[in-house]
Amino acid sequence: MQEPRRLSVVDNRASSMTVASYLEEWLWAKQSLRASTFKSYESHVRNYLVPYVGHHPLGELRPAHLDKMYRELASREDQRLSVSTLRRVHATLLSALSTAVKRGQLERNPASAVELPQQRRREPVTWTAKDLQAFLQAVQSDPLHPLFLLLAVTGLRRGEVIALRWRDVDLNLGRLSVRQAAVLVGGRVVVGEPKSRSGHRTIAVDDETCRRLTWHKRAQELAVSRVLAPPQRPELVFSDEHGEALDPAHVSRRFVRLVHACGLPRIRLHDLRHTSASLGLASGESLVEVSRRLGHSSLSVTADIYSHISPEVAKHSAERLAASIYGDEPITTQGGLR
Template sequence: MVWTPAQLGAFLDHAHHDRLYALGHVVAHRGLRRGEACGVAWEDVDLTAGLMAIRRQLVQNGWQVIESKPKSEAGNRFIALDAGTVAALRAHKERQDRERKIWGEAYQESGRVFTRENGEALHPASVTARFHQLAEDVGLPPVRLHDLHHGAASLMLAAGVPMKVVQETLGRSSVALTADTYTSVFHEVASNAAEAVAALIPRARAGSATPRPRTHSPKGDHPEVRLPR
């Protein structure tokens, strides 16, 4: 199950003042997995160029947290950041800089983008718990944090983003896997695209997509053009 765009918007509006708002924003808009969001470091982010490199993740083994490489070669990737996501990350960095000053020498320089107040790396379980609390606060249907990853794919497809770009953004190993996962969404988008193409072709016959405006006399000033059989 994924939230509708309206439900996702309500969640982000409610979470906007949370100190980890930017994490939810990035997951919702760019489809990062939980472990990827917890693992990304500032050295992996170029806010001027609008790029984020996914090179590592924090995975939970029991309660222990381990840093590892992405789960597949496709997971090691660059993600383009839209202007809104860049703005959210800039605001988050300013907040993190203020926390660093408050903690002083006690601040733990983990280098991570998303951290605890004292700079320590986040535990993935705490991220999930906070996500569920925020969703419950606003009265949204219960979904998994990972469903925001799926929802990002659905939004990209609905916006007309090519399947290949969706695959690379999500770190999927193949277009086929992406298409298999999002068949229902892709079918709707493909159908809409087909209708849009048909609407571009002017037609004179009744029931056709778009009537062609007459530019000559209905008596037929021009010879009829027949297509070869």
């Protein structure tokens, strides 16, 4: 008796198409992504995936091939890849092959069966309030002082503050809206959408910071008018003397140099964001408020990053809880009133 014929939902072209050819097609369809994301995908495909597994037919790609690739990338002598980079490369491949499964070019995703080493989470490094005050006081004369101040007060990302426009800032009502972000792609500053949907947000700004931003705006307009003819009002809140966007890498390098000159604990520019969140929590700001201010995709992201509570925050929380329970009653010990 003749066996029933098995029907396959897999596209027969996958048996002849190589992984390299498929990744080229997949990459071409991703050009609508943020410039930085596309550049990252392209780098992973060109530098790692195509050289190591690109020659395999797409339909014959197996987890063993990927295991071998990751072992070689992690142990090569010229430039071994860190666990974090390996995981990013793997995420790119996982996404690409998931698309192949959806299109019927693969029955299953071989990348989903690969296990990579766990990445050790880097604990946020932050300054104390005194450290931050000392830094801002020491760099008052630096042109980037207003930018550092706004990062500390709002917790904006570097790309968000560099792409911030005056039209998105209301100094009278004390608020700013994050509508775009800048990234460095191939040595060029590219402005696009914020990192995620939750990155679109409106943040309250205190009166003192608004007052200082007003001074900064006047000084910026004066500086630009000396260079440009006819005088023009800068579109960006922070710009060079020509009104153009600042180089993100330059801002980070300048911050590192200033921190070193001040003799303060070494932190990165991004750690000003962590410092802002930590100080906010310490001052009584709720986790929900901090999460929204930072533009995190979910409350769990914020809770995971800032799971380590400082002794001061824990003590203040305990005192607030006790006050709600005891009210104005005197606190007693076994020996009587304290």
